[in-house]
Amino acid sequence: MLKNPIVLLDIVDRLANVMRGEFRRVGGEEGLQPVHIQALLFLQQVNRFSNTPQALAEYLNVTKGTISQSLLLLDRHGLIERYQDDIDKRVVRLRLSPLGEAFLDESNPASLWQSGAREISAHRIRYCVTVLRAILFEIQNLTGGTPFGVCNNCIYYQRKSQRIHHCAWFGERLSGPETRKICRDQAPKSSSLTT
Amino acid sequence: MLKNPIVLLDIVDRLANVMRGEFRRVGGEEGLQPVHIQALLFLQQVNRFSNTPQALAEYLNVTKGTISQSLLLLDRHGLIERYQDDIDKRVVRLRLSPLGEAFLDESNPASLWQSGAREISAHRIRYCVTVLRAILFEIQNLTGGTPFGVCNNCIYYQRKSQRIHHCAWFGERLSGPETRKICRDQAPKSSSLTT
DNA sequence: TTTTTTTGGTATCGCTCCGATACTATACCA
């Protein structure tokens, strides 16, 4: 059956279009475009190894020049902060400003999605996440794209004890919340679908 | 657990961004933008009740003025045909031209997605489709959006015999292939998740 | 019927995303 994947693609695309419209509506009050909302959501969820313009550009699949302009606008609006990396002085680090965090908290761009998914069980959500992650990872392999993913789903993630988390790739200890954030250098474990 | 839906939204958005980039690549050779590829794919899959600019605009979540320009471009490229509706003379009907069909066949914008989903079983794909459809339908209810969906998943779809399909909404007989196309006036059956 | 309102689509304008290119500064390497 060749057509089912296409049906899935249709739904994914349409959901994204709907959310894009929602982001436009949410951001309109602040003069923000959908892409800016996506950028803010990215910064809300990315870990401290991946909060750079380059990573954001790859995540949103745009060029670094493009994202540079978007960041300029977000900076002018006071929604993000940019600071130089200590070690590599070429690298710019990004984070939400208090204003940016407040904006996300108040406007909650994902609230429509959350409402729409309210009746879906956590198990079904997780199932979909697993399947879509597998597709995304495979596509990233095919196109050579950066394999973004959640930290604790990575082969370099090590849980040394109840409270000690460690990344074998960057060689640094991780806090508990950090292990649930998005990382750009992710090498996912072989997926273990539950059905 | 409030965060899992957000994770799913992230993946849906990112998959859409990746495919958007792929559409840009595919369409670039013909001078087409991602939105034009999406429009062609829509026309490839929509049924004869829903092949209008208005429906396409709602599907892609853009205004009718915007989609009118996109259709103008596709028409200039000879990829679509526009013709007047017999009954309501305000309505413009759309269809892929032979050139448009050939373009989709040759370039196959969804091939990357198909490759990425190759290893996923049909069952898992269907499962995801069902869940995402439920979310999409719920969101459409909340926003008052048009409930697009596949014809044979609609409460107005009636299978009168092995080969006789009927739509109780439009009051017309349907061919077998038609029942698998997208319709804009869809009222989905209560979802029956298989797990 | 005639008039009014609604609806589907088009045309035009301005804004801003976005890719492409060129450029700077830092880091890495031989």
Add this chain to the structure above:
DNA sequence: TGGTATAGTATCGGAGCGATACCAAAAAAA
């Protein structure tokens, strides 16, 4: 130490997109 690669910025042009105004046809109202 000089050459290359990389992270980011600046600038330009093309094009999507929303907003508005407009037209024609249908539907509703009077």
